[in-house]
Amino acid sequence: MSIRDQIIQRFIARTQKSQALTERAKRVLPGGDTRSGVYYLPYPAYMVEGSGSRLTDIDGNVYFDLLANYTSLVHGHAHPQILAAAQAVLPSGGVFAAPMQKQVELAELICARVPSVETMRFTTSGSEGTQMALRAARAYTGRSGVLKMLGSYHGSHDLASATADPDADRGIPEGLRRNIFYVPYNDLPATDAMLTAHGHEIAALIVEPVPNAGGLPLAHAGYLQGLRDLCNKHDVLLVFDEVVTLRLHEGGYQAQTGVLPDLTAMGKIIGGGFAVGAFGGKREIMQNFDPTRKNSIGHSGTFNGHSVTMAAGLESLKLLSQAEIDRINALGERLGRGFDDAFAEAGIRGRTTYVGSLVQVHWRTGDINNMGDVAAGFAQAGDLPYLLHLELMNRGVYSAARGEYCTTTAMHEADIDRAIAIFSDTLHYLKPYVAQVNEALIA
Ligand SMILES: Cc1ncc(COP(=O)(O)O)c(C=O)c1O
Structure with missing residues (x-):
């Protein structure tokens, strides 16, 4: 049997209950799936329990979880203090059609930590966070256009998920697509040229300061400041999507780099594991949402600022001190370096990019400047990323099928070293x- 078939057969043999559940799911969920980012072939394993850095699937297989619900569970699963905070709220109801005190407390904490966020509003997802940040930018400037990085991802709403590819964008209105402009990440001359030609139509430039969802090309020295300067020069607002990168520093990546956007979209870690998002920034821009003002913009959401989410988020952020962030950043760097060494030692031309607690595996060597470079690695790798992911699962390590990994405060150096050893064995086997x-790809 080929290595490929062995991997798939072993996965199927270990996950019989997940296979049966997938068949059942297919009757009510298209292809058995309701979240594209967690689907992989032959079918994804159903998870039933998380505790710290361990995840258990419905067949009883246990995994070391290097995905942490796509970076959101920065303290791992079911952290006792976060659980207690959420449970303390539940007996009194948790959500009312009224403002709730925990919203004020969490907003105060976030505004104190994230330097450019003077005022903010909560949403129920990071997608709504980017959606409303862009709405705020368009309302403030009176322009409709948005400049995005090619290959970026900012959530599931039309503007955020649009690419420059008409096939991938089926269902997104043509009128909206015409208002989206694209440049490659890390390319200041192209950005300057685009803003020179179209700045008068563009409300905002939106960028993940380091594009985790785009496969983690790292920002060149001076790039983010360059974007800030270009936005100033062309009178366009700068929006940072810090839905993921907020975990890299107590005040988000903006605090680490000192480059401050006009608006910031947030999510993931600020909800302590519950559905959350937020957007905020300069008071002058955000005051368009002040209901006491004439012509204020309405922004509702039945579950915005749910007290359980707010309580869990507050506890999660309080636990996430700069010292803990430094520790998980060091763990992430250890993981990235370890994976790089494993590629070199196995004689396979692969590499990682990593920043703090975020790590991405690439099936290529050489410079990775933008999402095109990331995609080129995947294009030449065929089904290798998928097989690596599946075999890591067979050996008890959970990650994203697209080669994304992150560390959490539930991890220690010994856990990371064990994961590196498993990764190394898997590369030799592959x-x-x-x-x-x-x-x-063979060195
Ligand atoms: C960079 C980035 N922005 C926005 C989002 C959307 O957040 P949500 O899935 O909470 O809607 C994601 C989700 O993974 C993301 O990675």
């Missing part, structure tokens, strides 16, 4: 298949 798929 090597003959790598040679078959693409000889050029």
Whole structure:
């Protein structure tokens, strides 16, 4: 049996209950799926329990979780203090059609920590966070256009998920697509040229300061300040999508770099594991949402600022001191370096990019400047990323099928070293298949 078939067969043998549940799900969920980012072939394993850095699937297989619900569970699963905070709220109801004190407390904490956020509003997802930040920018400038990075992802609403590819964008209105402009990440001259030509139509430039969802190309020295300067020069608002990168520093990546956007979209870690999002920034821009003002913009949401989410988020952020962030950033860097060494030692031309607690595996070597470079690695790797992911699961390590990993405060150096050893063994096992798929990937 080929290595490929062995991996898939072993996965299927270990996950029989997940397979049965997938068949049942297919009757009511298209293809059995309700969240594209967690789907992979032959079918995803259903998870039933999380505790710290461990995840258990419905068949009883246990995994070391290097995905943490796509970076949101920065303290791992079911952290006792976060659980207690959420449970303390539940007996009194948790959500009312009224403002609730916990919203004020969490907003105060976030505004104190994130330097450019003077005032903010809560949403129920990061997608709504970017949606409303862009709405705020368009309302403030009176322009409709948005400038995005090619290959970026900012959530599931039309403007955020649009790409420059008409096939991928089926269902997104043509009128909206015409208002979206694209430049490659890390390319200041292209950005300057685009803003020179179209700045008068563009309300905002939106960027993940380091595009985790785009495969983690790292910002060149001076790039983010360059974007800030170009936005000033062309009178366009700068929006940072810090839905993920907020975990890199107590005040988000903006605090680490000192480059301050006009508006920030947030999510994931600020909800302590519950559905959350937020947007905020300069008071002058955000005051368009002040209901006491004439012509204020309405922004509702039945579950915005749910007290359970707010309580869990407050506890989660209080636990996430700069010292703890420094510790998980060091763990992330250890993981990234370890994976790089494993590629070199196995004689496979792969590499990682990493920043703090975020790590991405690439099936290529050389510079990775933007999402095009990330995609080029995946294009030459065929099904290798998918098989690596599946075999890591067979060996008890959970990650994203697209090669994304993160560390959490529930982890220690020994856990990271064990994961690196498993990764290294998996690469050795895969090597003959790598040679078959693409000889050029063998060093
Ligand atoms: C960079 C970025 N922005 C926005 C979002 C959307 O957040 P949500 O899934 O909470 O809607 C995500 C989700 O993964 C993300 O990675």
